[in-house]
Amino acid sequence: MTLDKKTLLPQRALGREGLRVSELGLGTMGMSEFYGATNDQESIETIHLALDLGVDFLDTADMYGVGKNEELVGRAIKGRRHEVILATKFGNVRGPNGERLGINGKPEYVMQACEASLKRLGTDYIDLYYQHRVDPKTPIEETVGAMARLVEQGKVRYLGLSEAAPDTIRRADNVHPISALQTEFSLWTREPAEEVLPTLRDLRIGFVAYSPLGRGFLTGAITSPDDFAPDDFRRHSPRFQGENFQRNLDLVEKVKEIAREKGCTPAQLALAWLLAQGQDIVPIPGTKRPGYLRENLGALDVHLTTEDLRRLDEVAPIGVAAGARYPAAAMESVNR
Numbered sequence: 001m002t003l004d005k006k007t008l009l010p011q012r013a014l015g016r017e018g019l020r021v022s023e024l025g026l027g028t029m030g031m032s033e034f035y036g037a038t039n040d041q042e043s044i045e046t047i048h049l050a051l052d053l054g055v056d057f058l059d060t061a062d063m064y065g066v067g068k069n070e071e072l073v074g075r076a077i078k079g080r081r082h083e084v085i086l087a088t089k090f091g092n093v094r095g096p097n098g099e100r101l102g103i104n105g106k107p108e109y110v111m112q113a114c115e116a117s118l119k120r121l122g123t124d125y126i127d128l129y130y131q132h133r134v135d136p137k138t139p140i141e142e143t144v145g146a147m148a149r150l151v152e153q154g155k156v157r158y159l160g161l162s163e164a165a166p167d168t169i170r171r172a173d174n175v176h177p178i179s180a181l182q183t184e185f186s187l188w189t190r191e192p193a194e195e196v197l198p199t200l201r202d203l204r205i206g207f208v209a210y211s212p213l214g215r216g217f218l219t220g221a222i223t224s225p226d227d228f229a230p231d232d233f234r235r236h237s238p239r240f241q242g243e244n245f246q247r248n249l250d251l252v253e254k255v256k257e258i259a260r261e262k263g264c265t266p267a268q269l270a271l272a273w274l275l276a277q278g279q280d281i282v283p284i285p286g287t288k289r290p291g292y293l294r295e296n297l298g299a300l301d302v303h304l305t306t307e308d309l310r311r312l313d314e315v316a317p318i319g320v321a322a323g324a325r326y327p328a329a330a331m332e333s334v335n336r
Helices: 039-051 062-074 106-120 139-153 166-176 194-201 241-264 266-276 290-301 306-316
Strands: 011-014 017-022 057-059 085-090 092-094 100-103 126-131 158-163 180-184 206-210 281-283
Touching: 011 100, 011 139, 011 206, 017 085, 039 062, 039 290, 062 106, 062 126, 062 194, 085 158, 106 126, 106 139, 139 158, 158 166, 166 194, 166 266, 180 194, 194 206, 241 266, 241 306, 266 281, 266 290, 266 306
Parallel strands: 057 085, 085 126, 126 158, 158 180, 180 206, 206 281
Antiparallel strands: 011 017, 092 100
16 A cells, blocks of 8 residues: 555444544644653654545543643644544543542533533534543443534534443443444453453444553564663553563564565554454554554554464463553552
8 A cells, every 4th residue: 555645444333323433543642741751842743644645533532641731632633634544532630749549430521621622622523522431430321422412412423432342342331333443452362252242243333442552562673671761651551560571572473473574564463353253343443653554554454364364362361461451540440
């Protein structure tokens, strides 16, 4: 595939309400926080390049950079809003200094959060609005009921959930059609394939896969915990610590070997594997650098045979990664 300004990427449907997005999206979280140093100018250049190359699906959230990421995305898409399927999230509440204040799915908060996101993004509507984490103190029916009112008001087009359990997804979908469920999914996080993905397919809900490159680990570029900046949150992630790090590095070596045989990079192989799991899956690899964006898009040219997929299943079975996805406290809020 020649990547130039005339490129039109293939589209995939998310859900049954008519939402269609480019086969690969762009996660913008790392442009503002969590992965070391940031550079707004380079990040905006990356977003512009993504749009030029046919990536129309941008993913942000109000908690990334405590609102700064939405503001950054808003600046980047100014004058180009019509080219973008814009997704953002609410529910993870943070204070002005970044402190975590819990999860809020109360109807009144949903409305307030949406208004604040619209202002930061510089737009009058959000294409896909997710509940970032499920609030255990607020029935999902109440939260989604408020989200549905935003659709009625024209402020939101489609609804989504993130890290929700199968029963929660069904209850939410009974209130208003859910177009997408966003959860971590990759060669080293395959658990969603057991119960979540079958539920989504039963309800005809799309799957947006975040961290499809294992938070950068599956690129093969990370070889030591010292590769992380002091403020990189991966230093506190169980998968990147102690013996877990080395065990996971062994997995990456096997992925790199198959990638060499296929004539692609490990990142492209990992994304191609995800794309091959079904037309209802859209990965949103995050990057703040144009070079990595181009590399990721190269995954669309990688064709995996049945034998390739079998080998990858063999080297990366469900549960292969050593260590939990998040520290213990954060794990309590996923699949809920």
